[in-house]
Amino acid sequence: DVKVTQSSRYLVKRTGEKVFLECVQDMDHENMFWYRQDPGLGLRLIYFSYDVKMKEKGDIPEGYSVSREKKERFSLILESASTNQTSMYLCASSSPDSNQPQHFGDGTRLSIL
Amino acid sequence: QKEVEQNSGPLSVPEGAIASLNCTYSDRGSQSFFWYRQYSGKSPELIMFIYSNGDKEDGRFTAQLNKASQYVSLLIRDSQPSDSATYLCATEYGNKLVFGAGTILRVKS
Numbered sequence: 575d576v577k578v579t580q581s582s583r584y585l586v587k588r589t590g591e592k593v594f595l596e597c598v599q600d601m602d603h604e605n606m607f608w609y610r611q612d613p614g615l616g617l618r619l620i621y622f623s624y625d626v627k628m629k630e631k632g633d634i635p636e637g638y639s640v641s642r643e644k645k646e647r648f649s650l651i652l653e654s655a656s657t658n659q660t661s662m663y664l665c666a667s668s669s670p671d672s673n674q675p676q677h678f679g680d681g682t683r684l685s686i687l
Numbered sequence: 688q689k690e691v692e693q694n695s696g697p698l699s700v701p702e703g704a705i706a707s708l709n710c711t712y713s714d715r716g717s718q719s720f721f722w723y724r725q726y727s728g729k730s731p732e733l734i735m736f737i738y739s740n741g742d743k744e745d746g747r748f749t750a751q752l753n754k755a756s757q758y759v760s761l762l763i764r765d766s767q768p769s770d771s772a773t774y775l776c777a778t779e780y781g782n783k784l785v786f787g788a789g790t791i792l793r794v795k796s
Binding site for chain 2: 605607614615616618619622624633664668670672673675676677678679681683687
């Protein structure tokens with residue numbers, strides 16, 4: 575079974591802090607993704623990576639950056655956290671082959687005070 | 688802009704009934720479709736995927752794809768209260784998935 579592990583289930587930070595969300599997968603997947611999910615807005619893609627040190631912006635990259643130094647690990651960074659970044663953050667991974675599903679971690683519920 | 692549309696619901700069905708969840712998509716070139724189930728406060732989990740026109744059955748779940756009409760549906764037979772969740776439809780776009788906003792299903796006992 576694919577295992578995608580996010581470092582924290584719940585996290586509370588203060589406005590202006592630099593926040594790191596970590597994600598590790600154990601299936602040797604090339605593709606990794608970061609989403610945020612808000613009520614009524616569904617899943618929105620922040621960034622994704624299709625290889626080590628490669629990254630591409632998703633639909634809502636503003637205020638975020640990412641790091642992929644190792645294949646199994648994909649980090650999301652909030653450079654200066656703001657209250658509108660309070661959300662559920664979901665990491666996913668997938669094989670690069672066509673028609674492959676994404677597998678999600680348990681999510682991190684982040685609150686910015 | 689690739690779009691996937693779902694009725695947000697909630698869709699309420701009695702226990703034992705068939706629940707029918709629908710999804711339409713804008714890109715006629717979309718090839719693969721995925722249904723995820725998400726319980727409140729949890730992450731999405733894959734239920735089914737379908738690539739070919741027609742029906743695909745897996746236990747109580749049937750996915751139906753009609754590429755000519757650009758819709759995909761999920762039928763849940765013998766609905767149980769444990770099926771109450773949000774169901775997300777997604778289609779592949781390059782290496783990414785485009786998700787609908789999800790349909791809330793409530794199965795009443």
